[in-house]
Structures are given as C-alpha cells and as structure tokens.
Amino acid sequence: NSCVNTEGHALGIDFGGSQLKAGIIDCATGALVSTKHETPTPKPSTPAAVMAELDNIVHHFDWHGRPLGVTVPAVVRNQVVLSAANIDKSWIGVHAVDAVKTATGACSVAIKNDAAAAGWAEMQWGAGKPWQKGATPGVVFIITLGTGIGSVIFVNGHMLTAELGHLQFNSTESEKYAAAIVKSKENLSWREYGERVNWYLQAVETLFAPDVFIIGGGVSEYHDLFFHYLQPKAQVLPASFGNVAGIAGIACAALGTWS
Numbered sequence: 601n602s603c604v605n606t607e608g609h610a611l612g613i614d615f616g617g618s619q620l621k622a623g624i625i626d627c628a629t630g631a632l633v634s635t636k637h638e639t640p641t642p643k644p645s646t647p648a649a650v651m652a653e654l655d656n657i658v659h660h661f662d663w664h665g666r667p668l669g670v671t672v673p674a675v676v677r678n679q680v681v682l683s684a685a686n687i688d689k690s691w692i693g694v695h696a697v698d699a700v701k702t703a704t705g706a707c708s709v710a711i712k713n714d715a716a717a718a719g720w721a722e723m724q725w726g727a728g729k730p731w732q733k734g735a736t737p738g739v740v741f742i743i744t745l746g747t748g749i750g751s752v753i754f755v756n757g758h759m760l761t762a763e764l765g766h767l768q769f770n771s772t773e774s775e776k777y778a779a780a781i782v783k784s785k786e787n788l789s790w791r792e793y794g795e796r797v798n799w800y801l802q803a804v805e806t807l808f809a810p811d812v813f814i815i816g817g818g819v820s821e822y823h824d825l826f827f828h829y830l831q832p833k834a835q836v837l838p839a840s841f842g843n844v845a846g847i848a849g850i851a852c853a854a855l856g857t858w859s
Contacts, residue, residue, distance in 0.1 A: 602707065603665065603666060603667055603707035603708050604665050604707070606666050606667060606855075608627050608628050608855065609624050609625065609626055609627070609633060609851075610624070610625060610627060610666070610667040610668065610851040610852060610854045610855045611623070611624050611625075611657075611658070611663045611667070611668050611854075612624075612625050612668075612669045612670075612671075612847035612848060612849070612850040612851030612854070613654060613657055613668070613669070613670045613671070613847070613850070614671045614714060614717070614718075614843075614846035614847045614850065615641070615650060615654075615672055615673065615687075615714070616641060616671075616673055616686075616746055616747055616846075617645070617686030617687060617746070617747030617748060618640070618641055618747045618781070619638055619640060620638070620640075620641055620650075620653055620654075620657065621636060621637070621843060621844075621846070621847055622636070622660075622661070622847060623636045623844065623847045623851075624663075624851070625847060625848045625851035625852060627851065627852040627855050627857050629725070630721055630724060630725035630726075630848045630852070632847070632848070634661065636843075636844065637657060637661070639653060639657070641687075644688045645687045645688045646688045646690050647688075647690060647691055647694050647699060650687075651699060651700070651702075651704075652703070654670065654703055654704055655703050658704045658705070658706070664704075664705050665705060666706065666707060667706065667707065667709075667710075667854035667855050668700065668706035668709050668710075668854055669709070669710040669711075669717070669850030669851045669852070669853045669854035670696070670709065670710070670711055671713065671714035671849075671850045672687075672691070672696060672711060672712070672713065672714065673685070673686050673687055673713075673747070673748060673750070674687065674691060674713065675713065675761075675763060676696065676711055676712060676713050679696055679697040679698075679711055680693065680694065680695050680696070681693065681694045681696050683763070685748055685775070686747045686748045696711040697709045697710075697711050706854075708856075709854065710850060710853035710854040712849070712850055712853055713752075713761055714744070714750055715742065715743075715750025715751055715752045715761075716752045716759065716849070717845070717849030717850040717853065718742065718744055718750070718752075718816055718839070718841070718845035718846040718849055719742035719752035719754065719759065719816075719845075719849070720752075720759065720849040720852075720853070720858060721841055721844075721845040721846070721848040721849035721852070722742055722814055722816060722839050722840070722841055722845050722849075723740070723742075723757070723759075724849075724852075725848070726814075726839055726840040726841040727837045727838065727839055727840045727841075728740050728742065728754065728812075728814055731754060731756075731757060731812065732757055733757045734757035734758075735757070737756050738756070738810075738811035738812060739753065739754070739755050739808070739809070739810040739812075740753070740754040740810065740811065740814060741804065741808065741810040741812070741813050741814070742754070742814045742839070743764075743800075743801075743804075743813060743814070743815050743816065744816040744817040744845075744846075745780040745797070745815065745816070745817040745819045745820070746779060746780050746817040746819075747779060747780075748775040748779050748781075749765030749774060749775040749778065749779050749800070750765060750817075751764035751765060751804075753810070764804055765779070767800075767803055767804070769799065769800075769803070774800050774803070777796055777799075777800070778797050778799065778800040780817055780818065780819040782796070783819070790822070790826045790829075791826075791829060793826055794825075794827070794828070794830060795829055797815075797826065797829070797830060798829050798830045798831055798832070801813055801830055801832045801834075801836070802831075802832050805832045805833060805834060809833075809834075810834050811834055811835065812834055812836075812837060813830075813832065813835070813836045813837070814837050814838070814839050815827075815830075815836065815837070815838055815839060816838075816839030816841070816842075816845055817839075817843070818843050820838045820839045820842060821838075821842050821843075823838035
C-alpha cells in the first residue's frame with residue numbers, strides 16, 4: 601500500500617515483557633508529538649493477543665494506512681522472531697512484519713529488537729550522540745534494564761546487536777539477577793540493586809572492555825539513587841531518552857531513516 605504522507609512522523613510501539621508503550625514521533629528531532637500511550641502486555645503474550653492490542657493502539661492514534669514500527673523483546677533476523685525469553689514461546693518463527701501488516705493495515709512496518717531500537721535513538725539524539733557516526737571513536741554499550749536486560753553495541757558508530765542479558769551468573773541468567781523487574785520482585789534496596797548491576801557491568805567489561813556504558817530502561821530515571829554503586833573502568837552514563845527511546849527508534853525505522 602502507498603503510505604499517507606505523515607510529514608516525517610511515524611507511530612512507534614515498544615512491545616515489552618510487561619507493557620506496550622506507544623507514541624507518534626517526529627523523526628527529524630526524535631521528539632514525542634503525541635501523548636504516550638501505555639497498556640499492559642497481554643498474558644499470555646501470544647502473537648494473536650499482542651496483534652489485537654497493536655490494532656487497538658493503531659485505532660487509538662487513528663493511524664491506519666501510515667508507517668508503523670514495533671519493537672520485539674527478542675532476536676529478530678530477516679523479520680522473523682527467533683527467540684522468546686520474556687514473551688510467549690509461540691512467537692518463535694513468526695514473520696512479524698507480515699503479521700503486523702495483516703493485523704493493523706499499516707502501509708509500511710518495521711520490526712526491530714527492542715534494545716537495538718532504543719540504542720539507535722540514544723545514539724542519534726541522546727547520551728550516545730558524541731559517538732554517533734564514529735564522530736568520537738569508541739565502543740559504546742547500551743544496556744536496557746527492564747523485564748529483562750537488553751543490549752546493543754556500537755563500534756565507531758556501527759551497530760552490533762547482542763543478547764548479553766543471557767550471560768550466566770552462578771548458573772542463573774544475569775537478567776534474572778540484575779534486570780529492573782528483579783528489584784521490585786525481590787524488594788531490593790537501591791544499594792543491593794546497584795551492586796547487582798555493578799557485577800553485571802564488570803562481567804561484560806571483562807569480556808568486551810567498552811569505553812562507555814549507557815544505561816537505559818525506566819530505572820535509568822533513578823540513576824542518582826544507584827549509579828554511585830557502579831564501578832566499571834568504563835564511563836557510565838544514564839540514557840537521556842528514558843522510556844521513549846524504543847518508541848522513537850522504531851518509529852523512525854518505519855520511515856526508513858535508520859542509517
């Protein structure tokens with residue numbers, strides 16, 4: 601279908617293990633130009649249940665026949681979902697672009713891993729901007745702390761997707777030890793949580809020796825309460841986009857503005 605001209609705006613939907621967050625983004629600036637819409641992720645989060653929710657969101661914004669981007673908290677290759685750590689296992693093997701087009705009637709659909717979308721926005725307009733396009737050479741790790749741990753790496757401005765939430769800690773996946781949701785589930789103090797995140801960053805640093813860690817996800821808004829417990833050798837910065845990064849990154853992927 602040909603797309604309605606949206607003057608550089610697109611709808612982004614950030615599909616997470618706990619919530620679906622959505623908004624309309626101006627892809628010239630990365631700014632949210634609508635209210636942010638949030639709704640709980642269906643339980644179980646089967647493709648059919650999530651597609652129905654995506655269609656509701658498109659209705660909410662009256663966005664039929666326009667560009668739409670949707671993040672998935674999973675490995676995505678050639679538009680096919682290949683993993684499902686924090687969503688229903690029936691996602692594995694789904695051709696997500698076709699499914700979303702069928703469910704929503706969108707004219708153009710982009711599907712990306714959630715951390716990759718957030719990382720792209722953070723490099724374009726946020727805390728990673730000094731390293732974008734290799735302006736400052738270096739290795740930037742963007743870590744999103746949420747229901748799981750998302751990760752994406754930028755080497756001299758070039759993106760590498762990674763699934764570093766699955767590093768093992770004492771025979772447990774690190775995201776089950778240090779994701780943001782664990783803080784509330786186990787009622788950890790900020791010190792206890794900060795020490796867990798510190799362990800995680802130091803484990804990643806031992807393997808990759810990045811120059812900078814940028815920490816995103818909703819918990820990054822409370823960085824003043826736990827960042828002083830983080831002591832890797834690399835610089836540690838809070839993501840400046842907060843919870844809108846995934847929405848902004850995926851919306852602009854739908855317009856084809858990723859480079």
